[in-house]
Amino acid sequence: MSDLANTQPLLQVDDLRVSLPTARGWAPALRGVSWQMARGQTVGLIGESGSGKSLTALALMGLLPERARVSGSIRLQGQELLGLPEPQLCQLRGARMAMIFQEPMTALNPLHPIWKQIAEPLRLHRQLGESDAKARALQLLERVQLPRARERLGAYPHELSGGQRQRVMISIALACNPDLLIADEPTTALDVTVQKEVLALIKQLVIEDGMGLLLISHDLGLMQDQVDRVMVMYGGAVVESAATPELFAHRAHPYTRGLFAARPRLGLARGTRLTTIPGSVPELMDFPAGCAFADRCSLAVDECRLTPPQAQSIPSKTADETRHWVSCPRWSWP
Numbered sequence: 001m002s003d004l005a006n007t008q009p010l011l012q013v014d015d016l017r018v019s020l021p022t023a024r025g026w027a028p029a030l031r032g033v034s035w036q037m038a039r040g041q042t043v044g045l046i047g048e049s050g051s052g053k054s055l056t057a058l059a060l061m062g063l064l065p066e067r068a069r070v071s072g073s074i075r076l077q078g079q080e081l082l083g084l085p086e087p088q089l090c091q092l093r094g095a096r097m098a099m100i101f102q103e104p105m106t107a108l109n110p111l112h113p114i115w116k117q118i119a120e121p122l123r124l125h126r127q128l129g130e131s132d133a134k135a136r137a138l139q140l141l142e143r144v145q146l147p148r149a150r151e152r153l154g155a156y157p158h159e160l161s162g163g164q165r166q167r168v169m170i171s172i173a174l175a176c177n178p179d180l181l182i183a184d185e186p187t188t189a190l191d192v193t194v195q196k197e198v199l200a201l202i203k204q205l206v207i208e209d210g211m212g213l214l215l216i217s218h219d220l221g222l223m224q225d226q227v228d229r230v231m232v233m234y235g236g237a238v239v240e241s242a243a244t245p246e247l248f249a250h251r252a253h254p255y256t257r258g259l260f261a262a263r264p265r266l267g268l269a270r271g272t273r274l275t276t277i278p279g280s281v282p283e284l285m286d287f288p289a290g291c292a293f294a295d296r297c298s299l300a301v302d303e304c305r306l307t308p309p310q311a312q313s314i315p316s317k318t319a320d321e322t323r324h325w326v327s328c329p330r331w332s333w334p
């Protein structure tokens with residue numbers, strides 16, 4: 001899917017396919033994912049659990065299970081990442097691409113003070129000595145607006161609140177000025193007001209540093225304010241992608257329409273039943289060979305189950321200059 005043809009992509013993913021070993025054989029977990037991102041762009045990935053969002057992030061970071069079968073291409077500023085030996089990938093992780101995980105309490109080491117955990121990538125990738133790394137850790141904590149940062153350099157994770165721990169995780173991710181930041185449900189464990197603060201902080205830092213951001217969330221409301229572009233995943237494939245205002249106003253794919261119809265909204269009359277998408281996400285081995293959504297789609301015809309739909313560019317309803325892509329020959333406007 002190309003909507004930034006005249007700029008050098010920061011990240012280019014082409015026909016990324018991942019199969020995972022299961023007791024029933026090799027299961028196709030990513031089924032030809034293609035997209036690109038420019039420096040400074042923020043892209044959101046949404047979809048139900050099991051749609052392939054987190055697996056996409058792990059593939060970008062080179063953190064797939066050892067036995068996974070992978071094909072396609074992932075290029076970071078032109079450099080192919082698939083097939084790189086682990087020591088080279090290790091050099092890139094933290095230095096040029098970094099990830100913020102869902103639950104900082106499990107991602108942080110409970111036995112080390114926070115400054116040491118921020119200093120670790122600086123010592124590994126930038127060869128900083130202890131006092132320089134500690135000074136840089138303080139700068140980073142001040143940048144992510146951790147209250148009383150200097151006093152808290154020696155604090156342990158359990159001494160901080162959930163929001164403060166997530167600020168520490170962001171500091172670690174930013175330590176070496178990465179080009180690409182991946183945030184996988186970074187605010188799931190936080191309450192609603194802290195979620196907004198943390199996401200706004202991530203967005204501000206991404207813009208200031210000119211990074212690319214891939215934000216993964218199942219929360220459509222949070223996504224709306226944070227990203228330039230949204231990709232919707234189902235069954236290991238991107239089924240629709242568009243500029244955020246376009247997608248939130250006009251959805252063309254039957255799955256995207258179902259996903260948005262099912263979200264809780266303010267102002268619904270008491271007792272109103274939420275619309276749901278029929279059925280549930282199948283086991284990986286049970287997706288149809290053609291369109292992954294075929295067993296849950298009211299518009300499905302026989303051919304849908306046999307032939308994977310191709311992504312096609314459709315006219316933007318909001319006159320956005322980037323393209324609206326949809327993988328369904330029976331797409332329509334609501």
Ligand code: SF4
Binds near residue numbers: 253309
């Ligand atoms: S390709 Fe067929 S099954 Fe898939 S979303 Fe479109 S109409 Fe539904």
